[in-house]
């Protein structure tokens with residue numbers, strides 16, 4: 648053995664050859680600028696969050712620390728519980744909390760279900776709701792009285808969307824999920840670790856494809872031009888911003904929120920920046936993560952700085968194994984995305 652061989656053998660001996668994927672957490676050696684944005688360039692409205700389980704008093708200091716003027720609680724409760732939840736938040740700080748109601752499918756088998764729903768919408772609005780959310784159960788699991796899967800574009804639901812327009816409230820759609828949730832949980836799946844941790848989130852093998860679900864939703868948006876719609880999570884197509892851009896072009900009554908999609912936007916900074924510049928009037932800020940100071944600051948870093956290759960805000964489990972880049976959005980775009988577009992949706996005038 649010559650001296651060089653000995654050196655190579657010594658190095659090899661230290662290599663962990665059987666490292667598990669879940670234990671692989673490389674640290675970046677990049678030396679690039681790091682900007683911590685403690686407070687956003689403009690006051691922020693978090694248009695998409697879920698606060699039912701929290702005490703409003705506990706949320707306020709976090710909002711104050713992060714420059715958040717107002718937060719929208721999309722209640723996941725229904726019936727009297729939903730009304731009580733709305734009251735609880737609005738009573739505590741009417742200027743800081745707004746609410747969106749949750750579509751209640753209780754009684755779907757009743758012949759008067761639609762009339763019942765219209766009454767429920769009126770009640771929600773009387774209690775201060777500024778919108779109604781249709782979740783992904785619509786299209787994937789809600790069944791009508793005959794046991795058939797209820798299509799999102801089922802004409803029987805049309806009066807509900809018209810009623811929202813009459814009440815002046817937007818309809819939020821969270822239809823489907825990321826593309827990777829509809830493909831097998833295997834070594835090719837770009838969200839393998841997330842789905843391995845939460846296999847119940849997968850829709851691989853679901854009775855309806857993602858393309859079909861989005862097509863049903865898009866038909867509703869086109870059929871109800873007087874109703875304002877919000878496509879949650881970038882209309883569930885953040886992997887294909889060209890498609891979202893076309894959808895926004897086709898439907899002036901559609902907005903999108905960016906909640907829970909920082910990972911997707913920040914990994915395609917050139918495309919995402921162009922998307923924000925083109926549709927600055929139709930994109931609203933939202934987190935969809937429990938309010939936390941560091942979480943909000945990562946969103947601000949992505950939207951405001953040109954920083955490179957940093958962690959995205961997320962729940963405990965990561966969405967995909969990649970890092971993100973800042974979009975350095977100009978001030979006029981930030982002002983609209985952070986605040987002004989949400990004020991329009993909430994039917995509040997800017998001051």
Ligand SMILES: [Zn+2]
Nearest residue numbers: 695697721935
């Ligand atoms: Zn949500």
